[in-house]
Amino acid sequence: MSLMTVENVGFSYGTGRKVLEDISFSVPKGANVGLVGESGSGKSTLLRLLLGLDSPQSGRILFDGAPLQARDRAYMRGYRKRVQAVFQDPYSSLNPAHRIRRIVTEPLRSLKVPGDHLAMAREAITSVGLTEDTLERFPHQFSGGQRQRIAIARAIVARPELVLADEAVSALDLSTRVRVVDLFREISERMTMIFVSHDMGVVAALCDQLIVLDRGRIVEAGETAAILRDPQHSYTKSLLASIPRMPEGA
Amino acid sequence: MSDLLTVRDLRLSTPDKVLVQDLSFSIAAGERFGLIGESGSGKSLTSLAVTGLLAPGLRAEGSVELAGTQVIGAPERRLVGLRGNAVATVFQEPLTALDPLMPLGRQIAGPVRRRLKREGAETSGAAVRAEVMALLEQVRMPDPARLIGAYPHEVSGGQRQRVAIAMALACRPRLLIADEPTTALDVTTQAEIVRLITSLVDELGIALLFISHDLAVVGQVAERVMVMRHGRAVESGPALQVLTQPQDDYTRNLVAAARRFDAALEGQG
Numbered sequence: 001m002s003l004m005t006v007e008n009v010g011f012s013y014g015t016g017r018k019v020l021e022d023i024s025f026s027v028p029k030g031a032n033v034g035l036v037g038e039s040g041s042g043k044s045t046l047l048r049l050l051l052g053l054d055s056p057q058s059g060r061i062l063f064d065g066a067p068l069q070a071r072d073r074a075y076m077r078g079y080r081k082r083v084q085a086v087f088q089d090p091y092s093s094l095n096p097a098h099r100i101r102r103i104v105t106e107p108l109r110s111l112k113v114p115g116d117h118l119a120m121a122r123e124a125i126t127s128v129g130l131t132e133d134t135l136e137r138f139p140h141q142f143s144g145g146q147r148q149r150i151a152i153a154r155a156i157v158a159r160p161e162l163v164l165a166d167e168a169v170s171a172l173d174l175s176t177r178v179r180v181v182d183l184f185r186e187i188s189e190r191m192t193m194i195f196v197s198h199d200m201g202v203v204a205a206l207c208d209q210l211i212v213l214d215r216g217r218i219v220e221a222g223e224t225a226a227i228l229r230d231p232q233h234s235y236t237k238s239l240l241a242s243i244p245r246m247p248e249g250a
Numbered sequence: 251m252s253d254l255l256t257v258r259d260l261r262l263s264t265p266d267k268v269l270v271q272d273l274s275f276s277i278a279a280g281e282r283f284g285l286i287g288e289s290g291s292g293k294s295l296t297s298l299a300v301t302g303l304l305a306p307g308l309r310a311e312g313s314v315e316l317a318g319t320q321v322i323g324a325p326e327r328r329l330v331g332l333r334g335n336a337v338a339t340v341f342q343e344p345l346t347a348l349d350p351l352m353p354l355g356r357q358i359a360g361p362v363r364r365r366l367k368r369e370g371a372e373t374s375g376a377a378v379r380a381e382v383m384a385l386l387e388q389v390r391m392p393d394p395a396r397l398i399g400a401y402p403h404e405v406s407g408g409q410r411q412r413v414a415i416a417m418a419l420a421c422r423p424r425l426l427i428a429d430e431p432t433t434a435l436d437v438t439t440q441a442e443i444v445r446l447i448t449s450l451v452d453e454l455g456i457a458l459l460f461i462s463h464d465l466a467v468v469g470q471v472a473e474r475v476m477v478m479r480h481g482r483a484v485e486s487g488p489a490l491q492v493l494t495q496p497q498d499d500y501t502r503n504l505v506a507a508a509r510r511f512d513a514a515l516e517g518q519g
Binding site: 038039144173174175177178198200201202204205225228229238239240241242243244245246247248249 | 288289407436437438440441444463464465466467469470489490493494495503504505507508509510511512514515516517
């Protein structure tokens with residue numbers, strides 16, 4: 001059963017050239033899909049469309065079998081309850097003036113989720129590997145990796161069905177990145193995930209399915225393992241060949 | 251062979267915090283040296299200390315000897331002579347390193363003219379232009395005749411970084427500092443720029459201080475590396491040795507993390 005279906009989607013800003021052209025893919029429930037592309041690939045625009053921040057000019061996006069209605073406020077409220085996002089920069093995505101408690105419970109308030117919000121926040125914050133006293137502190141008291149865990153707690157607190165992650169580990173140091181990738185992997189076992197990144201290594205470590213974007217088009221899509229083993233498109237091949245690898249032992 | 255750069259017991263601090271301490275290393279003429287560190291390790295501060303570009307509030311102690319000149323405590327006048335002549339830097343983000351309102355050719359012409367003057371050579375418009383064209387070809391800039399008149403925003407990130415490298419080389423420095431020069435670039439462009447920097451410093455016999463958080467990239471570039479953490483060196487040695495048989499726990503963790511993503515790419519995630 002497909003949770004998100006993208007059908008022949010095209011998009012351009014103003015009258016400019018096409019940023020996305022004829023994009024089609026589907027994300028089954030429970031899947032963990034990596035969307036890989038370099039700058040200018042259209043991956044950020046595609047993510048905006050999936051978040052309902054913009055609407056495609058051609059084609060359509062279906063969520064759980066029905067068209068995503070980006071301009072319908074009532075629809076989008078329900079959509080946000082089911083679809084949450086984690087962004088790249090944990091320094092700008094958390095309001096510095098608010099306690100973590102207020103930041104993590106924000107989706108529960110704005111989506112009018114019934115129940116004990118503080119208890120839900122406690123559960124979310126411990127499930128990302130932080131302690132409950134985190135909730136009484138402020139963002140500046142945490143490192144980049146911890147802030148990204150807080151952003152993840154906020155994304156999962158309302159128990160969404162789909163998490164969209166936009167370069168969500170790219171700003172993190174290597175040693176932190178490994179641990180946050182592990183956390184995303186754990187979370188992806190509980191919900192559907194679309195992980196957008198320029199970093200093929202991270203996506204290879206995290207996602208079962210892979211979509212490769214180049215200049216607004218999908219050039220290759222399929223099982224991550226199969227694409228890594230035997231890339232078909234010349235762009236995928238050059239992308240894989242360009243990634244610097246660690247030297248082998250003497 | 252005497253060392254081009256010798257850093258001894260370097261300590262950098264603000265009134266309430268020590269940022270770098272007990273740091274000693276040296277780079278020989280023509281050597282490619284890699285400085286590895288995560289954010290907050292002090293690696294970029296170290297490079298600023300080498301060029302004497304530390305922010306005024308920072309206190310520097312110890313010794314930084316570059317091409318026979320003591321940088322620490324040196325008057326600005328002496329440092330100006332050192333920059334360009336002995337050392338030039340390529341930074342991470344070429345979009346902020348370049349003047350957005352000046353055509354690329356004119357930006358390269360600046361350091362070219364200063365160097366020709368320094369060498370007592372002819373500085374006519376034609377002589378400078380010929381040198382600018384030669385530099386653009388040296389950094390393998392595609393279509394240099396057209397790009398000479400282009401503005402930074404009109405070219406790609408990789409081409410901007412080529413221009414920044416051309417400006418650094420225009421000075422004919424003996425030490426090139428490259429501070430995360432490929433971090434803002436796409437991976438395909440990164441590979442080209444890494445190859446370009448490595449081959450240029452070898453060709454010209456320039457020593458290289460390559461600063462990066464990316465172990466694999468440093469491994470491709472450097473002959474010797476030093477790993478920094480929280481302002482101290484935790485490990486140093488031949489690049490291959492440090493990256494394949496790390497001794498320090500922190501380095502071991504970093505290497506393991508980098509190898510995990512490599513393994514994932516091989517389908518062993």
